[in-house]
Amino acid sequence: MNIRCCQRNFSSALPPLVPIQLPSPRETHFWYILPDEVKSVALLNRYSELLSPCERENVNRMSGDQLKKRALLARALVRTTIARYQTNCEINPRSLKFRKNIYGKPEVEWHKDDNFSPPPLHFNISHTSSMIACGVTINAPIGIDVEEKQRKLKNDIIAFAQRYFSPYEVKLLTSISEPEVRRQEFIKLWTLKEAYVKALGKGFSAMPFKTFTIQFRTSTLRHFHLPGNSVSEASEVIVESSNDPGNLTNNCLFALLEVAGSHYAAICVENDEIVRGEANTPMKLTVRKTIPFVEDVCVSGTDAVLPLRGIIEQ
Amino acid sequence: MAAVREALLKRLRVNATSLSLLRNPKPSLNGLFALTFNAVHRRFSDDVMGSFLDKSEVTDRVVSVVKNFQKVDPSKVSSFSFQSFLSIFFFTFFLNSFGDLILSVVLENMGLRFGLLGLLYLIFVSSGEHLRTLMEILEGAHNQFDIPEGWNDVGVADFLGKMRVEQQECDLLDSIYDEYPKESEDLHMHLISPILFPVAVFSALPELGSDEPLVTPDAHFQNDLGLDSLDTVEVVMALEEEFGFEIPDNEADKISTINHAVEFIASHPQAK
Numbered sequence: 001m002n003i004r005c006c007q008r009n010f011s012s013a014l015p016p017l018v019p020i021q022l023p024s025p026r027e028t029h030f031w032y033i034l035p036d037e038v039k040s041v042a043l044l045n046r047y048s049e050l051l052s053p054c055e056r057e058n059v060n061r062m063s064g065d066q067l068k069k070r071a072l073l074a075r076a077l078v079r080t081t082i083a084r085y086q087t088n089c090e091i092n093p094r095s096l097k098f099r100k101n102i103y104g105k106p107e108v109e110w111h112k113d114d115n116f117s118p119p120p121l122h123f124n125i126s127h128t129s130s131m132i133a134c135g136v137t138i139n140a141p142i143g144i145d146v147e148e149k150q151r152k153l154k155n156d157i158i159a160f161a162q163r164y165f166s167p168y169e170v171k172l173l174t175s176i177s178e179p180e181v182r183r184q185e186f187i188k189l190w191t192l193k194e195a196y197v198k199a200l201g202k203g204f205s206a207m208p209f210k211t212f213t214i215q216f217r218t219s220t221l222r223h224f225h226l227p228g229n230s231v232s233e234a235s236e237v238i239v240e241s242s243n244d245p246g247n248l249t250n251n252c253l254f255a256l257l258e259v260a261g262s263h264y265a266a267i268c269v270e271n272d273e274i275v276r277g278e279a280n281t282p283m284k285l286t287v288r289k290t291i292p293f294v295e296d297v298c299v300s301g302t303d304a305v306l307p308l309r310g311i312i313e314q
Numbered sequence: 315m316a317a318v319r320e321a322l323l324k325r326l327r328v329n330a331t332s333l334s335l336l337r338n339p340k341p342s343l344n345g346l347f348a349l350t351f352n353a354v355h356r357r358f359s360d361d362v363m364g365s366f367l368d369k370s371e372v373t374d375r376v377v378s379v380v381k382n383f384q385k386v387d388p389s390k391v392s393s394f395s396f397q398s399f400l401s402i403f404f405f406t407f408f409l410n411s412f413g414d415l416i417l418s419v420v421l422e423n424m425g426l427r428f429g430l431l432g433l434l435y436l437i438f439v440s441s442g443e444h445l446r447t448l449m450e451i452l453e454g455a456h457n458q459f460d461i462p463e464g465w466n467d468v469g470v471a472d473f474l475g476k477m478r479v480e481q482q483e484c485d486l487l488d489s490i491y492d493e494y495p496k497e498s499e500d501l502h503m504h505l506i507s508p509i510l511f512p513v514a515v516f517s518a519l520p521e522l523g524s525d526e527p528l529v530t531p532d533a534h535f536q537n538d539l540g541l542d543s544l545d546t547v548e549v550v551m552a553l554e555e556e557f558g559f560e561i562p563d564n565e566a567d568k569i570s571t572i573n574h575a576v577e578f579i580a581s582h583p584q585a586k
Contacts, residue, residue, distance in 0.1 A: 063538040155551055205567030
């Protein structure tokens with residue numbers, strides 16, 4: 001065992017992290033915390049111990065307890081989750097280092113060591129005031145976005161869409177007359193678009209939302225593994241670049257879910273392994289609700305996870 | 315009773331002049347009034363000023379736009395408008411019934427800052443005073459606590475964010491106690507002790523759980539105001555409407571503080 005990569009500096013107060021298997025290729029792990037469930041000050045203090053001095057300072061710079069707690073939980077979730085993934089040695093969540101790409105997307109900066117080959121983990125976080133989420137993949141850039149289902153826009157939805165979305169999407173939203181349904185569809189579109197630009201690592205500025213369109217395409221899935229080769233319908237999410245119309249960038253897998261009955265979550269995974277033109281590739285998804293050091297529940301396939309769009313295999 | 319009333323009225327009428335900030339209600343495109351607290355008398359023509367906007371004016375306008383987007387936890391700040399307060403006033407005045415119902419309505423729904431005014435109402439209803447007296451008190455309170463004209467919801471929300479009435483309330487009530495011990499005794503037994511003491515205590519404490527951050531020019535959208543990416547884009551869109559020019563998408567992300575927005579807008583000649 002290489003001593004250098006294993007820093008056993010756990011304080012005696014911290015319980016050990018339960019290790020977990022890395023996601024397999026084409027598998028996505030989606031973790032979420034509900035901040036309202038984390039009340040213990042002692043637990044928050046433990047999380048605070050995991051952060052780098054720089055991160056702790058960033059947390060303290062936030063105004064008000066709610067924002068501080070949110071920032072703290074987000075960092076703690078990322079650190080503990082990544083540290084849990086089984087590699088050839090234990091990783092201390094406190095020792096993980098992060099850096100940002102040129103557009104500001106955070107990524108893990110692995111310690112370069114002769115005997116330590118870092119796992120090709122990709123992650124992305126998103127948070128609202130009532131949920132903090134982290135998506136993890138192997139070998140594939142990932143972007144996620146969560147929004148509260150009830151979230152209302154201060155501006156008029158169509159005016160906003162005309163300003164920032166593509167014409168196709170504006171038409172889609174305009175064609176919905178029921179205001180509540182329109183609002184929900186708007187939020188769904190927004191999260192999918194956010195997830196896409198985050199997966200590409202670019203963010204809103206480098207990839208204005210008008211330059212691409214999210215479309216939904218109903219496709220039939222043939223279930224070869226089920227008796228009778230049954231068929232079902234799925235709503236596939238595809239993205240088309242405005243600069244290159246007609247060329248569907250099919251190397252992105254999307255999933256849109258309703259999580260915990262309260263949030264829409266969009267996940268986008270860039271996957272070069274997908275052969276262009278090959279349709280109906282499912283995203284293998286495992287959703288876990290967690291409180292680091294306290295609990296960890298797999299909620300895939302339960303009511304807490306409602307697939308809405310995209311071809312998802314739970 | 316009358317003596318106490320006189321004392322209250324007398325105190326309520328002082329210091330009207332110290333609150334001399336001009337308030338210019340400025341209609342925003344949504345029809346709500348945004349108050350600019352640093353009222354600068356604008357006297358410029360396009361010829362004199364050139365086509366760039368003055369930074370302090372831009373700051374005021376940006377701050378008022380952003381305030382509309384501020385996330386305020388409804389459990390922490392009372393959303394009970396002053397107009398609703400007034401209607402409860404008059405409704406219960408007609409019924410001439412007070413006590414637990416009004417007490418709970420006043421203290422819980424109004425937020426503790428308004429506890430004093432609710433207290434005053436109770437004092438005067440209990441002694442059977444007329445409507446006119448109530449209006450006098452409210453007018454006095456208007457001057458004392460500088461409640462904005464119109465008393466509309468947005469004005470009150472601003473007011474709540476700005477006021478530091480707690481100490482004033484405590485001082486006011488203390489001085490009345492000192493001046494009118496006998497009447498105060500009576501009041502105390504029947505009315506004040508279930509009301510005044512909690513109001514005074516809670517008023518003296520720091521604002522309970524009121525994490526509402528102030529929208530200052532240094533405010534960072536994400537770190538100080540808790541705005542997320544969708545909020546920020548909404549703010550940018552609202553700023554575009556306010557200043558009448560388009561902010562390119564690739565600039566939108568870079569506007570992460572009020573100061574950034576001000577710098578950007580003040581340096582663009584198309585801004586109106």
